[in-house]
Amino acid sequence: MDDFDGRTDVARGSGNGLVDSLTTAGAGRPEQYFLRSLSAPEDVELVNGVLADAFGIEGLVDGRPEHTVFEPARDHVAEYDGEPVANLGAFTRDLSVPGAVLPTTHVAMGAVRQLHRRRGLMTRLMHGQLRESRYVHHEPLSVLWASEARIYQRYGYGMASQNSTFTIDNREVRLKKEPTLSAGRLRETTPERVHDEIREVFERARPSRPGWSSRTGPWWTPLVEDPPPPFRKGYSTMRALLFDGTAGAEGYAIWRRKQDWSSDIVNGEVQVVELVATTPAAYAALWHFLLSVDLTRTVKWDFAAVDEPLRLLVNEPRALRMTTGDGLWARLVDLPAALSARRYSAPLDLVIEVTDSILPENAGRWRLTADDNDTTCVRTAGEPDLVCDVADLGAAYLGGTSLASLAAAGQVRERRPGALAAASTAFGWPVAPSALGLF
Ligand SMILES: CC(=O)SCCNC(=O)CCNC(=O)[C@H](O)C(C)(C)COP(=O)(O)OP(=O)(O)OC[C@H]1O[C@@H](n2cnc3c(N)ncnc32)[C@H](O)[C@@H]1OP(=O)(O)O
Numbered sequence: 001m002d003d004f005d006g007r008t009d010v011a012r013g014s015g016n017g018l019v020d021s022l023t024t025a026g027a028g029r030p031e032q033y034f035l036r037s038l039s040a041p042e043d044v045e046l047v048n049g050v051l052a053d054a055f056g057i058e059g060l061v062d063g064r065p066e067h068t069v070f071e072p073a074r075d076h077v078a079e080y081d082g083e084p085v086a087n088l089g090a091f092t093r094d095l096s097v098p099g100a101v102l103p104t105t106h107v108a109m110g111a112v113r114q115l116h117r118r119r120g121l122m123t124r125l126m127h128g129q130l131r132e133s134r135y136v137h138h139e140p141l142s143v144l145w146a147s148e149a150r151i152y153q154r155y156g157y158g159m160a161s162q163n164s165t166f167t168i169d170n171r172e173v174r175l176k177k178e179p180t181l182s183a184g185r186l187r188e189t190t191p192e193r194v195h196d197e198i199r200e201v202f203e204r205a206r207p208s209r210p211g212w213s214s215r216t217g218p219w220w221t222p223l224v225e226d227p228p229p230p231f232r233k234g235y236s237t238m239r240a241l242l243f244d245g246t247a248g249a250e251g252y253a254i255w256r257r258k259q260d261w262s263s264d265i266v267n268g269e270v271q272v273v274e275l276v277a278t279t280p281a282a283y284a285a286l287w288h289f290l291l292s293v294d295l296t297r298t299v300k301w302d303f304a305a306v307d308e309p310l311r312l313l314v315n316e317p318r319a320l321r322m323t324t325g326d327g328l329w330a331r332l333v334d335l336p337a338a339l340s341a342r343r344y345s346a347p348l349d350l351v352i353e354v355t356d357s358i359l360p361e362n363a364g365r366w367r368l369t370a371d372d373n374d375t376t377c378v379r380t381a382g383e384p385d386l387v388c389d390v391a392d393l394g395a396a397y398l399g400g401t402s403l404a405s406l407a408a409a410g411q412v413r414e415r416r417p418g419a420l421a422a423a424s425t426a427f428g429w430p431v432a433p434s435a436l437g438l439f
Pocket of ligand 1: 054055107108109110111112113116117118119120121122123124144145146147148150151154
């Protein structure tokens with residue numbers, strides 16, 4: 001029996017998913033696919049070809065040398081008749097998790113050309129990538145944003161964070177208290193001019209917000225450089241707002257605006273691209289500005305956390321018109337390494353029995369112990385306190401989805417009374433996981 005429900009005949013190559021082939025029944029006749037990793041920066045064009053067909057958008061990945069985040073060696077394609085028809089990529093980045101920062105596979109660019117879908121190509125690429133993450137890159141965790149949430153649960157990913165969107169009616173909402181001028185002052189400029197200061201604020205804030213990813217230079221490009229006017233969708237150039245406190249910059253907002261007079265009355269929009277603050281004073285001052293930009297009626301922010309303090313700062317939280325959806329999906333790639341790397345909110349001594357149909361190395365019974373000094377996760381023959389799938393631990397890993405909630409959904413099962421409540425508390429975290437818009 002192979003990985004594809006008997007539909008395929010699989011010949012494995014290197015064993016870590018780097019080179020592989022796959023024969024599917026296709027439309028009544030065998031079809032041979034050759035799977036390989038890419039090697040050259042120019043291969044980004046092969047990837048863009050597949051993405052254009054699968055997403056209907058041209059040039060999704062920027063291939064210019066100084067701008068690109070593309071990592072050819074982490075990108076795998078399936079070729080048919082010498083042409084790439086499926087793609088799966090990854091970025092090498094760190095992710096903040098409760099109390100730690102972990103090397104984490106950032107999965108992206110999953111795409112299969114329309115004519116080659118539903119033959120198991122993405123499944124094969126995913127399985128190979130998980131093994132490569134574990135055995136080649138030694139990353140205990142993998143995360144992604146899903147184009148459609150239903151795709152990735154079958155690969156052991158669980159919904160680990162929720163994303164909030166604000167569509168604020170700025171006529172209806174004000175801060176309850178005016179920010180005090182003594183705490184610092186605001187500076188208005190362009191992101192390009194204050195790039196270093198922005199990066200420094202981001203680096204200070206990043207470790208304490210689970211779900212935020214590290215950024216090398218090219219990841220900053222879309223935040224600090226404007227696209228050419230035809231690609232701005234009517235928005236202005238990007239603006240930067242910095243809050244200077246006693247010890248330098250304590251927060252920034254990158255934002256832009258769109259003017260709209262279509263209904264003969266002012267109807268402009270402020271779009272918050274990113275807002276990061278390391279002090280409450282900075283956070284309040286930035287929002288005070290953004291909520292009162294002349295000639296605008298709406299403030300839009302697409303990538304906010306579910307516990308955003310803005311909800312508590314304003315006089316009419318309903319006018320924030322906050323909606324939530326799934327954010328990051330997380331998958332434990334190396335279960336003991338991942339579970340022992342994060343910190344827990346309470347002491348813990350728990351035996352978990354785990355199923356993992358793709359990485360059986362993770363399956364079985366694990367004893368997880370945590371106290372103020374040490375966290376360990378080792379195999380055990382002891383009786384389980386909780387039983388679950390690896391996807392449930394992925395969902396709970398960043399502290400944003402409670403094990404109790406997963407149990408109420410019938411996914412996590414409690415075998416020892418009291419174990420679920422204790423584990424739910426310990427896996428929880430004071431700061432909700434969030435994900436950056438830029439991933
Ligand atoms: C992290 C990211 O990259 S997010 C971007 C994901 N990409 C896209 O959404 C682009 C458009 N879609 C596509 O390119 C493809 O349809 C993909 C990548 C989603 C799936 O590729 P495929 O090669 O068709 O997947 P594969 O054949 O391995 O399917 C495996 C299973 O998932 C199911 N499946 C795959 N995609 C979907 C979907 N969009 N909705 C529902 N079920 C799906 C298949 O039916 C199959 O189920 P089965 O095992 O019960 O038969």
